[in-house]
Amino acid sequence: MRVPLLDLSEQYRTLAEPIRQRIDKVLSSQRFILGPEVEAFEQAICRFTGAPYAIGVSSGTDALLVILMAMGIGPGDAVITTAYSFFATAGCVARVGATPLFVDIDPATCNLSPAALERYIEKHCQTDAEGTLIDSTGRKIRAIIPVHLFGLCCEMDPIHVISERHGLEVIEDAAQAIGAEYHTTHMGIRTAGTMGEAGCFSFYPSKNLGAAGDAGMIVCRDEEFAKRLRIFRQHGMEPRYHHYFIGGNFRLDEIQAAILDVKLPYLASWSAARRAAADFYREEFTRTGLANRIALPAEPYRERGVTNHHIYHQYVIRTPQRDALRAHLTKREIGTEIYYPIGLHLQKCFAHLGYKEGDLPETERATGETLALPIYPEISREAQRYVVDAIAEFFG
Numbered sequence: 443m444r445v446p447l448l449d450l451s452e453q454y455r456t457l458a459e460p461i462r463q464r465i466d467k468v469l470s471s472q473r474f475i476l477g478p479e480v481e482a483f484e485q486a487i488c489r490f491t492g493a494p495y496a497i498g499v500s501s502g503t504d505a506l507l508v509i510l511m512a513m514g515i516g517p518g519d520a521v522i523t524t525a526y527s528f529f530a531t532a533g534c535v536a537r538v539g540a541t542p543l544f545v546d547i548d549p550a551t552c553n554l555s556p557a558a559l560e561r562y563i564e565k566h567c568q569t570d571a572e573g574t575l576i577d578s579t580g581r582k583i584r585a586i587i588p589v590h591l592f593g594l595c596c597e598m599d600p601i602h603v604i605s606e607r608h609g610l611e612v613i614e615d616a617a618q619a620i621g622a623e624y625h626t627t628h629m630g631i632r633t634a635g636t637m638g639e640a641g642c643f644s645f646y647p648s649k650n651l652g653a654a655g656d657a658g659m660i661v662c663r664d665e666e667f668a669k670r671l672r673i674f675r676q677h678g679m680e681p682r683y684h685h686y687f688i689g690g691n692f693r694l695d696e697i698q699a700a701i702l703d704v705k706l707p708y709l710a711s712w713s714a715a716r717r718a719a720a721d722f723y724r725e726e727f728t729r730t731g732l733a734n735r736i737a738l739p740a741e742p743y744r745e746r747g748v749t750n751h752h753i754y755h756q757y758v759i760r761t762p763q764r765d766a767l768r769a770h771l772t773k774r775e776i777g778t779e780i781y782y783p784i785g786l787h788l789q790k791c792f793a794h795l796g797y798k799e800g801d802l803p804e805t806e807r808a809t810g811e812t813l814a815l816p817i818y819p820e821i822s823r824e825a826q827r828y829v830v831d832a833i834a835e836f837f838g
C-alpha cells in the first residue's frame with residue numbers, strides 16, 4: 443500500500459466544478475487585481491477568524507514582511523522568535539534589516555517556550571533610559587514572533603504578559619494554524635492570528651486552506667494599522683502615484699481569492715477530519731503499545747475545553763531513531779517529512795549572528811527526532827493502520 447504524506451486529489455475532485463465556475467467568473471470580468479473577489483475573501487476571513495481586519499497578500503512570507511515593514515521595524519531593531527520554524531519567519535526579519543534573536547522551544551509542543559523567552563530577556567536584555575528593551579549589543583527589541591507550529595497555538599497568555607511588560611509587538615506566524623483556538627485569560631477563546639497586534643496566514647497549496655499557487659493574508663485589530671498595511675501592500679502608494687512609504691507589490695490576485703473563497707466554508711470540517719485522524723493515530727499507537735516508544739503530539743489545550751485545540755497541519759511524532767524509522771517507512775511506501783532538519787540559528791545565511799551548536803538544545807534535539815506522518819482530511823483508517831503497523835514492525 444502506498445500512503446503519501448499529503449493527498450488533496452479527492453478534495454479537488456469534489457470542488458472542481460464550483461472552483462472552475464468561480465475562475466470563469468473572474469476571467470469573464472477581466473478584473474484580476476484587487477477587486478470584489480479579494481474583498482469578499484478578506485471579509486470571509488474576518489468572519490472565520492474573528493479578526494476585525496484582513497488584508498489579502500501574495501503569500502504567507504509576504505504577510506510577515508509587510509507587517510514588519512508597516513511596523514517600521516528595520517536596521518538597529520531586533521525581533522525575538524523561534525529557530526524551529528520555516529525559514530520565512532526569521533528570513534523576513536533579516537530582509538527588513540533587523541536582527542532575529544532566537545529563543546528555545548518547549549520540547550512537548552515544539553513551540554516557542556515562554557520560560558525560555560523570559561530567561562533570555564532577564565539574562566541578555568536591559569531597559570534603556572526611554573524604557574525601551576535593548577539587547578546586549580544595544581539593538582532595540584521591537585517584537586516577538588510566536589509561530590503556531592503544526593497547527594497548535596503557542597502558550598499566548600505568558601507571551602502576552604512578557605510583551606506588555608516590555609512594550610513589544612506580538613506578530614503571530616499562524617501560517618500553519620488557521621482556525622486553531624487558544625483559551626486566553628483576558629479575551630476568552632481566540633483563534634490563531636487574532637491574539638497579537640497582527641497575524642499572518644499562508645495559503646500555500648499544502649496548507650490546511652490551500653490556493654492554486656501562492657497566497658497569504660494578514661489579520662489585525664487596529665483600523666489605522668490595517669490602512670497602513672493596505673498601503674504597504676501596494677508600493678506604499680496612497681492616493682495613486684503618491685508614495686509616502688517604500689512598499690512593494692504584495693497583492694493577492696482575484697483568481698486565487700476566488701478559489702480560496704470557494705474552499706473556506708469547508709475548512710472547519712477539513713480540520714475536524716484531521717483531528718479525528720489524529721485521534722485514530724493515538725488510539726492505534728496506544729493499542730499497539732507504541733505510545734511508550736515514540737512521543738505523540740501533545741494536546742495541551744484539549745483538557746482546557748478548547749474544541750479546535752489543534753488543526754493538525756502536520757502530525758509529528760518524535761523518536762531518537764528517527765532517521766532509521768524514516769528509511770523503513772520509505773521502504774514501505776509511506777511518505778514522511780522532517781520539519782525541520784536544521785534550526786534557523788545554525789543556517790549558513792545566519793552565521794554572522796554568531797550562534798553555535800548547543801545554544802538552543804531543545805531546538806537542536808527536535809531537529810534530530812521529529813518525523814511528520816501522513817495526515818489529510820480524507821486519509822482512510824486503513825491507510826493509517828498500515829502506517830502504524832509499519833512503525834510497529836520497525837520497533838519489533
Ligand SMILES: *Cc1c(COP(=O)(O)O)cnc(C)c1O
Nearest residue numbers: 501502503528530617644645646
Ligand atoms: C508556510 C509557512 C510560511 C510561509 O508561507 P508562504 O505562503 O509559503 O510564503 C511562513 N511561516 C510558516 C511557519 C510556514 O509554515
